[in-house]
Amino acid sequence: MGIETVVLGLAMAFLQLVVGLALAMGSVYLGLKMFDRMTEGIDELAELRKGNVAVAILLGAIVFSIANVVQAGVVGLTKSIESNMSLVQMVAAIIVGAANLIIGIILSVISIYIAVRVLDKITVGLDEFKELKKGNVAVAVLMAAVLIAVSYVISGAVAGMAAALSPEKVAAALGWA
Numbered sequence: 001m002g003i004e005t006v007v008l009g010l011a012m013a014f015l016q017l018v019v020g021l022a023l024a025m026g027s028v029y030l031g032l033k034m035f036d037r038m039t040e041g042i043d044e045l046a047e048l049r050k051g052n053v054a055v056a057i058l059l060g061a062i063v064f065s066i067a068n069v070v071q072a073g074v075v076g077l078t079k080s081i082e083s084n085m086s087l088v089q090m091v092a093a094i095i096v097g098a099a100n101l102i103i104g105i106i107l108s109v110i111s112i113y114i115a116v117r118v119l120d121k122i123t124v125g126l127d128e129f130k131e132l133k134k135g136n137v138a139v140a141v142l143m144a145a146v147l148i149a150v151s152y153v154i155s156g157a158v159a160g161m162a163a164a165l166s167p168e169k170v171a172a173a174l175g176w177a
Contacts, residue, residue: 019098020074024067027105031066032059034109038116042133054132054140061144062112065151069108072158073101092174104158108151115150119143 035058036044047055119142120128131139 016074020070020101023101023105024070024074027066027070027108028063030105031062031109031112034113035059035062035116038113039129039132042129047133052133052135054135054137057137057140057144058132058147061147065112065147066105066108068148068151069104069111069155069158070101072155073097073104075159100158100161103161104154107154107158111150111154112147115146116143119146 032044042055044055044059048059116128126139128139128143132143
């Protein structure tokens with residue numbers, strides 16, 4: 001293994017780190033914005049300034065849930081690129097990995113929305129968002145647990161997509177190999 005291979009590997013790892021970080025922060029931003037729109041009666045920043053632990057728990061769960069799904073996409077991107085690949089295979093790997101990561105971000109945001117809506121339908125007679133505004137930690141913990149559980153399922157789906165779409169298969173399907 002020559003020094004060029006080591007340098008290329010480090011450059012690719014750094015690039016993956018930067019892309020993964022940018023996409024992770026972007027997805028967290030989108031997730032929090034989506035949650036802000038769902039909670040019209042709650043000003044999350046004002047509640048955090050007041051020390052509302054319930055809102056903090058739920059916002060933390062949203063960030064964790066999104067990160068859990070996005071990490072599966074980042075792992076898929078990282079695992080798909082190998083130093084012994086041809087340039088064509090590497091391009092295919094980056095395309096597949098980036099697509100998988102974007103799908104993971106979209107799925108995480110959608111799954112949070114769906115999970116909150118389904119929980120709202122299941123807990124008839126309980127207005128979760130009013131309870132959060134009042135600082136009800138029990139409601140926040142329940143909602144957080146639901147979001148985190150859903151994120152593990154979605155993370156598995158994203159990891160499965162990454163495993164199913166190898167760079168070699170994509171390159172062949174596109175006629176690059």
